Amino acid sequence: MNRSITCRMLVFGATIAVPVIAQPFASRQGDEVLSEAAMTQQIVGQTHTFFDGGQSFFSISGSYSYTYPDGGLAYGTYELRDGGIVCTSFRQGFERCDMYVRNANRLILITEAGDRFPVRP
Numbered sequence: 062m063n064r065s066i067t068c069r070m071l072v073f074g075a076t077i078a079v080p081v082i083a084q085p086f087a088s089r090q091g092d093e094v095l096s097e098a099a100m101t102q103q104i105v106g107q108t109h110t111f112f113d114g115g116q117s118f119f120s121i122s123g124s125y126s127y128t129y130p131d132g133g134l135a136y137g138t139y140e141l142r143d144g145g146i147v148c149t150s151f152r153q154g155f156e157r158c159d160m161y162v163r164n165a166n167r168l169i170l171i172t173e174a175g176d177r178f179p180v181r182p
Contacts, residue, residue, distance in 0.1 A: 087175035092162040094145040103161065103168060104139075104147060109180045111170075125149050 088094075095103060106121045114130035125139040137151035148158040160171045168180040 086160040086171045086173065088160075088162065088171070089164065089177075091164045092169070092171075093164065095161050095163060097141075097143070099163075100141050100145060100147075100161065104141060109168070109170070111178050112181060113178075117170075119147075 104119045107119055109117045109119075111117075116128045118126045118128075119139055120126075123138050123140070125137045127135045129135070135151055135153070137149050139147055139149045141147055142158070145160045145162055146158055147161060148156060150156045158173060162169050162171060167182075170178040170180065172178075
């Protein structure tokens with residue numbers, strides 16, 4: 062195989078293997094992106110309950126589950142990334158990335174669409 066074609070194939074393969082965050086997250090004044098240490102402390106092994114009654118659980122093994130307010134469940138795995146980002150790959154075949162920030166002493170999940178979900182204390 063010619064070297065030029067091999068290089069293009071490697072670049073293409075690398076491009077599809079790494080998910081790209083589509084847009085920057087919409088932050089607000091006072092939002093503090095969690096450090097790597099804070100991400101580990103606030104995410105790993107924790108359950109986050111939201112005001113709609115939904116619950117996210119981030120196991121220490123890297124598995125993830127979300128319990129919907131009506132009792133439905135979604136399962137997957139998660140990965141912590143730089144800049145307060147948590148990406149979840151669901152068993153149903155899709156992935157989403159969210160950002161966690163702290164604002165006024167409250168932990169808040171921000172979706173890529175800009176929706177904000179405060180975590181209940």
